Amino acid sequence: MTNTVHETSEQALVQLLTPEGERRSNAEYDSFIQDVDAEMLRGFYRDMALTRRFDQEATALQRQGQLALWVPLRGQEAAQIGSGRATRPNDYIFPTYREHGVALTRNVDFPQMLRIFRGISNGGWDPRENNFHMYTMVLAAQMPHATGYAMGVQRDQAGWDAERLEKDGTAVVAYFGDGSSSEGEVHESMVFAASFNSPVVFFCQNNQWAISVPFHVQSKVALAERAAGYGFPGIRVDGNDVLAVLAVTRWALDRARRGEGPVLIEAVTYRMSAHTTADDPTKYRLDADEQAWVTRDPMLRLEKHLRDNQLADDAFFEQVVIDGNQMATRVREEAMAFPDPELSQSFANVYAEAHPLIQEELKWHLEYEAGFADNTEEGATR
Amino acid sequence: MSTFNLPDVGEGLTEAEIVTWKVKPGDTVVVNQVFVEIETAKSLVELPSPYAGVVSELHAAEGETLAVGTPLFSVTEAGSTPAPMHNVPDVAEIAESDTPVASEEPGPLVGSGPKADAVKRRARVSRPAVGKSGKTAAQSGGSPVIPAALSDTISRRASEFSQASTRLTAAAKPAVAAFVDRVLAKPPVRKVAKELGVDLRQVIGTGGQGEITRDDVLSYKGQREVERDAAPTFWSPQGVELDSRIVRTPVRGIRKATAKAMVESAFSAPHVSIFVDVDASRTMEYVARLKKSRDFEGIKVSPLLVLAKAVIWAAARNPSVNASWVPTETGAEIQTKHFMNLGIAAATPRGLLVPNIKEAQDLSMRELAIALNDLAETARAGKTSPADMTGGTLTVTNIGVLGIDTGTPIINPGEVAIVAFGTIKQKPWVVDGAVVPRWITTLGGSFDHRVVDGDLSARFMADVASIMQEPALLLD
Numbered sequence: 001m002t003n004t005v006h007e008t009s010e011q012a013l014v015q016l017l018t019p020e021g022e023r024r025s026n027a028e029y030d031s032f033i034q035d036v037d038a039e040m041l042r043g044f045y046r047d048m049a050l051t052r053r054f055d056q057e058a059t060a061l062q063r064q065g066q067l068a069l070w071v072p073l074r075g076q077e078a079a080q081i082g083s084g085r086a087t088r089p090n091d092y093i094f095p096t097y098r099e100h101g102v103a104l105t106r107n108v109d110f111p112q113m114l115r116i117f118r119g120i121s122n123g124g125w126d127p128r129e130n131n132f133h134m135y136t137m138v139l140a141a142q143m144p145h146a147t148g149y150a151m152g153v154q155r156d157q158a159g160w161d162a163e164r165l166e167k168d169g170t171a172v173v174a175y176f177g178d179g180s181s182s183e184g185e186v187h188e189s190m191v192f193a194a195s196f197n198s199p200v201v202f203f204c205q206n207n208q209w210a211i212s213v214p215f216h217v218q219s220k221v222a223l224a225e226r227a228a229g230y231g232f233p234g235i236r237v238d239g240n241d242v243l244a245v246l247a248v249t250r251w252a253l254d255r256a257r258r259g260e261g262p263v264l265i266e267a268v269t270y271r272m273s274a275h276t277t278a279d280d281p282t283k284y285r286l287d288a289d290e291q292a293w294v295t296r297d298p299m300l301r302l303e304k305h306l307r308d309n310q311l312a313d314d315a316f317f318e319q320v321v322i323d324g325n326q327m328a329t330r331v332r333e334e335a336m337a338f339p340d341p342e343l344s345q346s347f348a349n350v351y352a353e354a355h356p357l358i359q360e361e362l363k364w365h366l367e368y369e370a371g372f373a374d375n376t377e378e379g380a381t382r
Numbered sequence: 383m384s385t386f387n388l389p390d391v392g393e394g395l396t397e398a399e400i401v402t403w404k405v406k407p408g409d410t411v412v413v414n415q416v417f418v419e420i421e422t423a424k425s426l427v428e429l430p431s432p433y434a435g436v437v438s439e440l441h442a443a444e445g446e447t448l449a450v451g452t453p454l455f456s457v458t459e460a461g462s463t464p465a466p467m468h469n470v471p472d473v474a475e476i477a478e479s480d481t482p483v484a485s486e487e488p489g490p491l492v493g494s495g496p497k498a499d500a501v502k503r504r505a506r507v508s509r510p511a512v513g514k515s516g517k518t519a520a521q522s523g524g525s526p527v528i529p530a531a532l533s534d535t536i537s538r539r540a541s542e543f544s545q546a547s548t549r550l551t552a553a554a555k556p557a558v559a560a561f562v563d564r565v566l567a568k569p570p571v572r573k574v575a576k577e578l579g580v581d582l583r584q585v586i587g588t589g590g591q592g593e594i595t596r597d598d599v600l601s602y603k604g605q606r607e608v609e610r611d612a613a614p615t616f617w618s619p620q621g622v623e624l625d626s627r628i629v630r631t632p633v634r635g636i637r638k639a640t641a642k643a644m645v646e647s648a649f650s651a652p653h654v655s656i657f658v659d660v661d662a663s664r665t666m667e668y669v670a671r672l673k674k675s676r677d678f679e680g681i682k683v684s685p686l687l688v689l690a691k692a693v694i695w696a697a698a699r700n701p702s703v704n705a706s707w708v709p710t711e712t713g714a715e716i717q718t719k720h721f722m723n724l725g726i727a728a729a730t731p732r733g734l735l736v737p738n739i740k741e742a743q744d745l746s747m748r749e750l751a752i753a754l755n756d757l758a759e760t761a762r763a764g765k766t767s768p769a770d771m772t773g774g775t776l777t778v779t780n781i782g783v784l785g786i787d788t789g790t791p792i793i794n795p796g797e798v799a800i801v802a803f804g805t806i807k808q809k810p811w812v813v814d815g816a817v818v819p820r821w822i823t824t825l826g827g828s829f830d831h832r833v834v835d836g837d838l839s840a841r842f843m844a845d846v847a848s849i850m851q852e853p854a855l856l857l858d
């Protein structure tokens with residue numbers, strides 16, 4: 001059996017909302033967003049606004065010396081909220097380090113996302129609670145993990161009939177960026193996913209810049225076109241259009257759940273901010289380049305749509321701002337109050353179960369620490 | 383009052399320049415209000431205030447470069463906290479460019495690698511006032527070039543900074559001294575050493591940071607064992623060829639230099655040696671008190687410290703011992719040195735070395751202790767440089783550490799006096815007509831009789847001895 005490979009050469013972007021906020025009908029994908037009503041649209045806007053406000057507060061905290069680093073996502077809110085809201089609770093997500101919007105859709109509390117950047121945790125949340133994996137700092141390292149996880153899912157779900165798969169099946173989403181697309185792990189994970197027809201959706205946010213390397217240096221063709229080489233569908237979607245991203249991701253997840261194999265989604269978007277707080281994008285990209293994307297701001301587009309169609313009023317937008325500020329104040333307070341971790345806690349996370357060597361080392365460590373306590377007392381005696 | 387210290391806004395930045403203050407003392411600020419614009423090696427950054435209240439002090443002027451961690455501004459917090467400012471600037475808005483916009487697209491920067499701050503700093507052309515959200519347009523063509531004068535300033539600043547940080551390290555020493563002065567070795571290596579009964583201070587570290595590795599401990603232990611184990615078979619039996627009973631070791635390197643110096647000294651300077659027994663009990667008490675003193679926390683203190691201080695003190699009262707005999711065309715002259723570069727003879731793995739502590743007369747007891755530690759550590763690590771060994775004016779040799787009471791030291795060439803410090807041990811001593819156990823040591827001294835006569839040398843040794851007997855005399 002061969003997979004249907006989408007027409008990819010010079011494939012147009014899937015777009016359901018124009019930059020002016022006009023809804024465009026699309027025979028193929030409209031059916032995937034039939035349930036989206038005014039309340040859901042307002043919800044998406046709210047998600048995006050809160051995420052952006054959180055991003056600003058975290059940036060300020062970094063500037064105030066409270067975080068070692070921060071990874072801003074401004075401009076990528078639609079790609080993240082649209083794809084995140086397309087997942088079901090039993091789907092499993094492998095994020096990069098920039099997926100703050102996706103994390104929101106998986107009910108990870110904002111302050112928890114700061115812990116790793118404050119240097120007090122290797123994770124910040126329990127991935128098992130929300131099926132949202134820890135942020136991965138090593139570029140593309142999460143890709144083979146995602147494919148491996150999806151292969152595990154296949155084994156867990158062996159023997160399920162189509163109906164059960166459709167209803168309770170798990171799909172896996174592997175997030176990555178255009179920079180990661182040049183890493184070997186991406187290739188390997190796609191080869192394996194294709195070979196085993198695993199239920200994994202490769203979701204690439206092509207934000208045009210791998211730190212300072214522009215996309216055209218990374219690839220001669222649209223990333224979505226690469227999927228053809230692996231033998232699964234690749235699709236380009238307007239990453240600043242929350243509805244299109246939602247529809248396309250739902251389509252891909254349904255397909256994966258049914259056992260029809262992986263999909264590569266290339267969400268075309270733009271990193272409106274710096275790569276990280278240690279980066280200055282004005283050194284490598286032109287002002288005109290940035291300005292061109294301002295009119296394509298994903299929040300602006302949804303706001304226009306909501307206002308033009310009388311789906312939200314001023315009071316709604318004002319309330320979103322107030323809620324965002326309250327959230328930001330809470331994030332700041334909680335982040336500053338995080339306790340510092342004890343080194344001894346590290347021993348708890350080496351193996352899933354108690355391990356004699358680790359126990360011995362923990363014991364040794366505690367004795368070693370206790371030895372310092374004695375010395376301190378001795379030193380204090382006059 | 384809360385003081386906000388300059389944070390590292392990039393990754394691993396060490397300093398930033400104050401470009402523009404957006405507030406002045408007396409102004410009210412709210413949380414996240416931009417209060418200053420700084421320029422780092424990486425970018426121009428606006429800093430949002432973490433505090434709400436009234437600005438009480440700006441700790442630096444515009445144009446000044448501050449080290450990360452130093453105070454930036456202080457805020458007296460208001461009784462009721464004003465609402466935070468929610469119009470937070472974003473990174474992209476903050477990072478305003480002053481790099482001229484090139485006509486061509488700039489190439490990728492990845493892989494260009496980080497450079498030292500000093501060279502990476504961009505030249506800043508005079509900047510027109512920029513609106514809050516404004517990005518400066520192209521200001522000039524071409525690529526940024528650091529003018530020579532500016533580049534000089536930058537490198538001077540960099541070196542000042544590194545000097546400052548060295549001073550800082552020295553000042554911060556007491557707090558962390560226990561760790562800094564400790565012999566470097568990882569805990570498992572310490573454990574091995576403890577089990578084998580090896581004193582880590584005697585082992586030379588070969589690790590990347592000079593730390594002692596497990597192999598160092600094992601090889602030290604092995605070396606000692608080889609030497610001891612070899613003792614029973616050291617003597618060769620009679621009857622075999624004579625040549626095989628004699629091991630020939632070529633004389634080179636430090637052995638050769640030592641031999642030359644000793645011959646030169648012993649046969650050009652007529653030595654006179656004198657000895658004195660001293661009750662050093664007070665010195666021992668004094669050393670014990672210093673060890674417990676907080677000022678000396680983490681600093682190794684030994685009776686040698688007191689002796690060194692005593693020698694410096696006594697030399698000032700008997701200047702002829704701190705001198706040189708210098709042949710001239712018309713004969714010779716005696717150069718009396720009004721400074722003390724105190725040599726300390728040290729047995730090192732490379733052989734006998736005599737590094738000296740420069741300008742030792744200016745050092746406090748604590749500074750002298752640190753200098754002695756550093757000198758010993760450097761010598762033990764085999765890192766003593768030739769500069770450390772030249773210019774000495776008077777030498778102390780601590781033969782006591784080897785358990786020897788005294789000996790006739792040979793003067794270090796170019797000097798006229800050397801003091802040998804014997805072992806300190808409890809001996810019966812007569813105090814007020816009763817025999818009591820006291821800590822006794824023997825001081826030996828050799829002097830170049832061409833410069834120092836018997837009476838002068840005796841006076842000098844008596845002065846040194848008086849300090850060892852009563853260190854409190856140093857206070858006069």
